[in-house]
Amino acid sequence: MIAVVGLVLGVLAGVLTTPVVPTGVEPYLPIAVVAALDAVFGGLRAMLDRVFDDRVFVVSFLSNVTVAALIVFLGDELGVGSQLSTGVVVVLGIRIFSNAAAIRRHVFGA
Amino acid sequence: MQSAERPGAAGPEDAAPGVPAARDAAGPPPGDPDAAGTPRDPAPAGRPAESPERPDTAPDGGTDPPPSPDGVTDAPADGTAQDPGRAPSGAALLRAALWPPRATRSQLVVAALLFALGLGLAIQVRAAGSDDTALRGARPEDLVRILSDLDDRTARLDDEKRQLEAQRTELETSSDQAEEARRQNEERERRLGVLAGTVAAEGPGVTLRIGDPLGVVGADMLLDAVQELRAAGAEAIQINEVRIVAETAFTDRNGGVRLDDEPVSAPYVVRAIGRPQDLEPALNIPGGVVQSLENDSASVRVDRPERVTVDALRPTELPDYAQSSP
Known part of the structure; x- marks a missing residue:
């Protein structure tokens, strides 16, 4: 419950305060957000699997975000940034889908 | 949950069916190693919620395979498959997780991370929604392409x-x-x-008035006068109310004069527009129009008024068949 409240508070803060993101970080923000979404779905599934551990969740969340941003950064340096970010988004999207399928099986039993 | 308190009540004698009830951090019920061994109870903890259709892929958040040595995860106990109805469903689990709120450490940590996620989500949605900031996040090669x-x-x-x-x-x-x-x-x-002769004209010129009390003036004499005026540079001529142009016909008929079949009678007034200094001498030259008319006992007077108006018009005749060609 407190986690959901945290998510809602974050969205509200982002909408209301309209913070300015530094220009250097800006290209990596969408990828980082998708990676964090992937981590959150994985955490939800782990909770339903009763294997949830906050330490693992924190580590996976941060490492997902960092690795995704790093991959995109590396792609930018190599000149294949847009292709690589597309690949990252595809991979993360597949993972999100599979996690969502597992969650669905848990919650709806189908 | 309803079985959570059973390990306490479960004596060693009825532990055999109650093994799946082992839950939470309970681990194997202490003091019944023989009873626990009956349904091949796994060593770390029996997890009744492990559904038999659990996929083999790693659940994230754990990011580790199921048979992890981690103390929290465990292998699915095959002994639990005999009693899945006792396990709370995923929906009930979700509900239990949502309410009542528990301010545990993990909840707070996850709340902090989700706060960051929501922040990034809102920022990104807002940035992607607005046009002017769309360029700010673009890559250099995209910018170069847009620029070109x-x-x-x-x-x-x-x-x-x-x-x-x-x-x-x-x-x-x-x-x-x-x-x-x-x-x-x-x-x-x-x-x-x-x-x-289709438009009226006005300008300097002379008027020639021919009185003819005896009826001696014929068409030839008028034609002489007109030709003399034309030779002297007259541009527009009219006699009485008839405009004189190139194809005007002068005819004698029944003792009278007809111009273009229009009967005219004395006194004949010839109005001519032209340079008066040329026209008047042309009429008055010896042996010219005026002299010969006077010889025929007609009275002639030449005036040079300020302005001579030639306002008799000929109808505009458009050709029926001929058309102008460039």
């Missing part, structure tokens, strides 16, 4: 502008030329109209 696109477009529009300007200049000059041509045409039309 804009350059191309600018060049195209410049070309178009130049063409249109040239076209406008052309149209303006051509309309000027058309205006000039129209003006010249009107001017020519007026001149030709004066010559053809």
